[in-house]
Amino acid sequence: MINGESKIARLRWGMIGGGRTGQVGYKHRTGALRDGTYQLICGAFDLDVERGREFGVNIGVASDRCYADYKELIAKETARPDGVEVVSIATPNFTHFEITKACLEAGLHVICEKPLFFTVEECEEVRKIAEEKGLIIGVTYGFTGHPLVEQMAVMVKKGMLGDIRIVDLQYTHGFNAGDDTNASEAQKWRTNPKTSGPTFVLGDIGTHLYYLTEVVLPHLKIDKLLCDRKAFIPTREPLEDHATVLMHYDNGARGHLWVSSVDAGNMRSHRYRFVGSKASLEWTDSFPNQLSYEVQGEPVRILHHGMPYLEDETNAIDRMGALHTEGLGDSWANIYLWIAQAIDAKKRGDEAFLKTHRYPGIEAGTEGVRWLENCVRSADAGAVWVDFK
Template sequence: MLNGEKLIERPLRWGMVGGGRTGQVGYKHRLGALRDNTAYRLVCGAFDLDAGRGRDFGEKIGVEAERCYADYRSMIAQEAGRADGVEVVTVATPNYTHYEITKACLEAGLHVICEKPLFFTVRECEEIERLAEARGLIVGVTYGYSAYPMLLQMRAMVAQGVIGEVRMVDLTYVHGFNSGDDANASEAQKWRTNPATSGPTFVLGDISTHTYYMSQVILPEMKISKLLCDRQSFIRSRAPLEDNAYVLFHYDNGAVGRLWCSSVCAGSMEAQTIRIVGSKASLIWRETAPNELTYEIQGQPGQVMHHGMPYLDPISLDSDRLGALHTEGLSESWANIYLRIAQAIDAKNRGDEAMLARLIYPGIKGGTDGVRWLEACVRSAEAGAQWVDFA
């Protein structure tokens, strides 16, 4: 069980690009990073395109005024001249800026934690991976849902063969918050439906890339061999970007899968559901009840497993924070992600490759795989919903 004791020698000096007052995700990043004050300490930021607003915001969350910068370039340059300069930077900005900010940070010797989807193309991902490796730096990706303890329990049960051979994978991430047109949309919504700023997808990249990555955490030994994607723009002004999509896939072990993602499922508050069906039993996790895991054995009554209980696998219990009966949520999952990335940075700094190999966290390879998946989905959809190879 995690209780806030230090797992690295000292807190990392941490900065943010984006994530200011008008952003949708900045607070989630700060909740995750600062939940354990033994892992990170927020020392600087370029929080907003409006420098004055960004400085005012930074001061009100406890950052020194002189370390609230007008832009990321100023932050990198001025922090480099300080003995107590920033060591790791979170990129919490619109998609189209991820690549240039991440590259600039790595070139300055800084570790990076970046929002998803990581970049627009696999080529960009591979270039950044080579740069990070050459500089001995970590690039983490904030797949913030992926560290719920019960997802790790699913991983353990699949690996142990408890449900038998995996046959089917069923994934959903749906809500209805974009069912209307974008006439009165917020700025955060507008950039998500503009190909120039969002990239080649809307809901596939914005929400279902989370669910895809979570399925890979649960099923690390299973790889998709081919997929078919059919996507729709029910709000016509969003075309060519989709607000609804269906993806079918075949795995290399013979299993099949499907994913439905939508932001126009009017009235829905279901969010994510993950069902793994094996030859002996099934496992079901729902984001609306993230502390529970349904275990259905063929021919027996269904069971509901609860987080924090001693019958769970150590991999699950090691990420539990509050214990059974006390509800954990998204902020705890984000905290687990940030903590594991801090451990990865510490291990990389020390040259501890064995530790890096043991850690389960969303790194550059997970981010690259997500972009490769998005590229395959777009390629399939643009070919008229045809099966395409996924390699």
């Protein structure tokens, strides 16, 4: 069980974006600051310089280290002996590549929002820079740090489900069921192709589902997929606010993924179901403490987080204990901790640790972009099957 002890030296951390009007900044700070592994020392929090400075001071950052933009942050922080070591990028999608590349070239580790970039080519370019500089790139896939996600992965690895046959995934909500007339700043850029990229909900929430399957089912690869997407609010075209993706895996399994931001009234959000030849697993963030384990011909078992009957790997990343809710903030804390451990290992030159250490890094970000490219290629061709490449 995680209790906040750490042998890692505290990382000097900054944020680009994530200010008062952002939707994800607080989640980043919740994750990073939970264990004391990161110290927030600087930021370029907002395009509105004064609003960003006021915000930074209100959360404990010195006024002279609240910068106008990422360029000023990089220039001034890298000139300091106590300058920033790692930055989190919580800005609109179209800025990720430019900012990440600049930070890496300046010698800074990067933690970036998803989708990482617009193209696989951009991912490969950035990967090369990170490797040459000896730096870590982390990507924030929210619920993949939850203990019961780890439990599912271990149970699949042990063969407790048998051969995987069906993958059924859902991440939907109704907060964009109306038009964008009164949309917030943070919402408007998500429905604009120039700032969001080639997708809306596929990139915004669908990539969470896809990466979780990579965690739970690392041995399965997609052979081909079919994507059908639609904008129920016409002003969002050519982006989608609703999409369905069918996937054929290399072992013969079939996958179904549904993402939508126009699922009016729905507050259940995430649901994951993995069906094997012997048994099934189902987990939802509506009941984050519970994992349903359903063996054919036997009563349903409800596994509860924090209990000794779970796998050792599961309880090693539990934070709250069995009587208390383990939630999204705890999952983000695990992700930030895993990235910090990767940065620490990279700084020490411990490549052996990095080869076995799981965290959402450049590979995860690249594969998420690859999945999006294939989805767009299928949808734009008229919702046809395409070979995954």
